[in-house]
Amino acid sequence: MTVIKFNNVTKSYRTHSVLDHMDFTIEEGVLTGVIGRNGVGKSTLMKISAGYIQATSGEVQVFSENPFNSLKVSANSILVDDTMSFSDKLSLSDILKEANRFYLNWDAQLAQRLFDYFSFHPDVRHKHLSKGKKSTFNAIIGIASHCPLTIFDEPTTGMDTAVRKDFYRALLKDYIANPRTILLSSHHLEEIEDLLEDILLIHDGKIRFHGPITDLQEMLVKLVGKKVNVLAHTSKRTIFGSQVNGAYSEVLVENKFTADEKIRLSEEGIKMIPVSANDAYVALTTGAKGGIDDVFNRTATD
Amino acid sequence: MYLTEPRLTDIVKKQFLYKLNAYTGVFSSLLIMQLIGLFFGFNTGGGSSGSESLTINWRSLSGDMAVIFTLFWAFSTGILITTLAYRNDAFSFVSTRLSHHVSSFLFLLVMSCIAGITAPLASSVIKLISLFQHNAVFIETSGLFASPVDFFIRIATAVIYTILFAGFGYVIGSLIQLSKLVIPFLVIGLFILPLFNISGTGFIEYMVIFFGFETSLLIFLVKVLITVLVLFAISVAITNKTEVRK
Numbered sequence: 001m002t003v004i005k006f007n008n009v010t011k012s013y014r015t016h017s018v019l020d021h022m023d024f025t026i027e028e029g030v031l032t033g034v035i036g037r038n039g040v041g042k043s044t045l046m047k048i049s050a051g052y053i054q055a056t057s058g059e060v061q062v063f064s065e066n067p068f069n070s071l072k073v074s075a076n077s078i079l080v081d082d083t084m085s086f087s088d089k090l091s092l093s094d095i096l097k098e099a100n101r102f103y104l105n106w107d108a109q110l111a112q113r114l115f116d117y118f119s120f121h122p123d124v125r126h127k128h129l130s131k132g133k134k135s136t137f138n139a140i141i142g143i144a145s146h147c148p149l150t151i152f153d154e155p156t157t158g159m160d161t162a163v164r165k166d167f168y169r170a171l172l173k174d175y176i177a178n179p180r181t182i183l184l185s186s187h188h189l190e191e192i193e194d195l196l197e198d199i200l201l202i203h204d205g206k207i208r209f210h211g212p213i214t215d216l217q218e219m220l221v222k223l224v225g226k227k228v229n230v231l232a233h234t235s236k237r238t239i240f241g242s243q244v245n246g247a248y249s250e251v252l253v254e255n256k257f258t259a260d261e262k263i264r265l266s267e268e269g270i271k272m273i274p275v276s277a278n279d280a281y282v283a284l285t286t287g288a289k290g291g292i293d294d295v296f297n298r299t300a301t302d
Numbered sequence: 303m304y305l306t307e308p309r310l311t312d313i314v315k316k317q318f319l320y321k322l323n324a325y326t327g328v329f330s331s332l333l334i335m336q337l338i339g340l341f342f343g344f345n346t347g348g349g350s351s352g353s354e355s356l357t358i359n360w361r362s363l364s365g366d367m368a369v370i371f372t373l374f375w376a377f378s379t380g381i382l383i384t385t386l387a388y389r390n391d392a393f394s395f396v397s398t399r400l401s402h403h404v405s406s407f408l409f410l411l412v413m414s415c416i417a418g419i420t421a422p423l424a425s426s427v428i429k430l431i432s433l434f435q436h437n438a439v440f441i442e443t444s445g446l447f448a449s450p451v452d453f454f455i456r457i458a459t460a461v462i463y464t465i466l467f468a469g470f471g472y473v474i475g476s477l478i479q480l481s482k483l484v485i486p487f488l489v490i491g492l493f494i495l496p497l498f499n500i501s502g503t504g505f506i507e508y509m510v511i512f513f514g515f516e517t518s519l520l521i522f523l524v525k526v527l528i529t530v531l532v533l534f535a536i537s538v539a540i541t542n543k544t545e546v547r548k
Contacts, residue, residue, distance in 0.1 A: 051398075063305060069398045069400065086324075089324050148304070
């Protein structure tokens with residue numbers, strides 16, 4: 001079953017557009033990582049899916065319904081992010097009780113165990129929590145609600161390393177025990193890549209890649225060899241990144257070499273090195289502006 | 303994971319209970335407002351007159367101030383619960399814009415009933431305290447035992463007026479949420495234009511005549527009911543596209 005379907009979806013604000021004619025579908029029971037650089041529209045995509053904001057044009061369907069003003073979508077989905085707010089009249093334990101009332105699949109025991117494990121005080125108010133604690137508390141609600149569509153938007157903001165690890169592990173364990181559709185966004189792909197099945201890579205308001213994480217890893221390859229030799233092989237290909245170390249150069253290109261070409265590469269002493277998902281992500285999302293080095297190089301010549 | 307098929311009434315009920323728990327600040331502000339009203343009610347007028355042999359000192363007490371402050375509270379509470387913070391709180395759990403409105407409205411209705419019942423009772427508190435001060439009360443509004451019908455009419459009127467003011471607050475709050483530009487337009491339209499005696503601009507004056515001069519409780523009730531329903535429909539219609547938690 002398809003859980004989320006975006007058909008030609010655009011979201012624009014007065015001055016600029018965030019999502020640009022986006023098409024994709026998320027199938028049921030898949031843990032998908034929504035990956036992209038700052039400000040590319042990850043949160044916008046998630047808020048449209050949860051029905052908080054409305055697409056400017058195009059068609060959005062969640063559980064076969066337009067999520068905006070859909071009670072079914074609201075009852076079966078949860079979006080955990082830093083805009084989650086709770087009345088300061090409610091203590092943390094009150095909030096858990098309210099969540100229990102609203103979400104039919106709520107796992108009260110799990111919520112309480114996580115609550116105790118992360119040593120929350122039941123009488124504290126949500127707004128008095130530190131940034132990391134707030135994120136942790138929101139994440140507990142996200143996990144324990146067991147919503148058929150669970151969306152985490154940068155859930156680890158402010159969490160320390162130990163808590164971040166614990167959270168990802170808790171999420172994975174709970175996902176295995178209670179399979180459901182999960183969207184998880186992060187800037188740090190290397191942190192979550194072991195967790196993810198699929199990746200939805202967004203760049204400039206468009207889908208740059210959508211598929212299994214292993215496909216992303218195999219999409220690019222790094223050629224390392226003498227500068228002249230490498231240049232001969234890469235001149236007609238799209239280069240996603242390059243680095244020169246003395247006489248040697250490293251070039252990232254698409255992994256589309258025929259068997260003959262591979263033999264020639266190894267004859268010329270060029271190594272083909274697999275690329276990690278994170279390196280592929282960075283390479284695919286680096287704009288036409290070059291790297292940060294270019295900023296400084298230009299200033300020097302001007 | 304199976305999908306739940308929620309019913310609107312079910313979610314509205316849950317949200318209503320949630321709001322009773324989460325909006326307790328509204329209760330305390332009502333209490334404070336009525337206490338201020340009581341305080342002002344103790345001395346609404348007074349003086350002394352007399353000749354050489356006889357001096358009369360008099361002081362008037364009024365429970366009206368408590369009612370007036372309650373109406374002010376109702377209006378501001380109506381505005382308050384349409385604000386961004388309250389809306390985001392609601393959308394942290396299951397909610398649609400419609401269910402949020404309906405539950406907020408039920409909440410206002412219940413709060414208005416409580417406020418409307420307690421406001422006239424404030425006058426009893428004033429009388430009681432006055433008696434403890436050994437002051438003779440000469441003219442008084444009849445109480446529950448002296449004239450039960452009057453007593454209940456007074457309470458009903460206070461409740462209905464409170465609902466009306468909360469409804470006006472709610473629609474104005476919703477308009478402000480739509481655009482902050484509404485505020486200057488409202489001020490100009492409601493308060494400044496009538497000063498120049500332009501015909502058709504005396505909205506407040508018209509409202510006072512429409513509601514205030516009504517002598518039949520039943521017709522008054524119907525008028526308020528229809529007005530509040532219209533105000534509610536306007537609030538729902540203008541905010542149905544509002545984006546939340548952005």
